[in-house]
Amino acid sequence: MALAQRDQLVDTRRRPQPPIDSATRSEFAGFYAKTMPRLVVFVLRHGADVHQASEAAQAAFAQAWERWETIEHPNAWLRTVAFRHLLRLRDRREGPLQDLEDPPGGVCPLDRIELGAQEELVLKVLAGLPMQQRRVFAWIYDGFSAQETAELLQTTPEAVRQSLARARKSLKQAWETMKEAPQ
Structure with missing residues (x-):
């Protein structure tokens, strides 16, 4: 079975639950900080603008958060999900939203993309x-x-x-x- 197909299998009878223990949350946060900029650039390489790429990458990570403990190949899984989200964005043909100020908090990994x-x-x-x-x-x-x-x-x-x-x-x-x- 292909990596992308295997990673997409989810029991539709119950919604996956986000990780509960702090070690798993910490692992996810580290993976997010390291991987998010690369995922955005990956989506940019598909012809997306920076807003579309950021939205597609963030949507992929939001889904990954819910399924984190069941994803076997997170790099491939995230790229597949982000690409599919980009295609849905293009189908909607919506323009980018106004730039909103980020709430106070941590540093966004997207800020490191240059x-x-x-x-x-x-x-x-x-x-x-x-x-x-x-x-x-x-x-x-x-x-x-x-x-x-x-x-x-x-x-x-x-x-x-x-x-x-x-x-x-x-x-x-x-x-x-x-x-x-x-x-």
């Missing part, structure tokens, strides 16, 4: 790629192998490598165009 000019260019080029190329690029550059990516996207490793090669070619062409453009 994109350089080159990464902003990469994200812009990625947004113009076909969806399958964006998805493959996001999974591979988030540390998943071609085999794992193929399993999670329900395709073949060869198709993953081909989509990745096409995405890299598009990125290289955009980079060359940018270098040739007058400053």
Whole structure:
């Protein structure tokens, strides 16, 4: 059974309960702080804007909180859930909400996301790629192998490598165009 499918199995007769013991809550908080910025960047690589990426990542973590003790592969599970949430956001076609002040409290891991000019260019080029190329690029550059990516996207490793090669070619062409453009 694929990782994404196995991680999605939940008994629909009862709603999962969030972790109760402090050790599990502490483990989740540490994982959240470490993983949230990377998850947002993963969603950005799918062509989302920063608001959509943040919302999709936060929604994935909210679901993970309820199922934390049953999720076997949290990195893959979160990315799958965040991507699906992004697709639902795009279907609704809502605009971003007004920027609201954050309530006092801890530091949000999203504040640590800093994109350089080159990464902003990469994200812009990625947004113009076909969806399958964006998805493959996001999974591979988030540390998943071609085999794992193929399993999670329900395709073949060869198709993953081909989509990745096409995405890299598009990125290289955009980079060359940018270098040739007058400053």
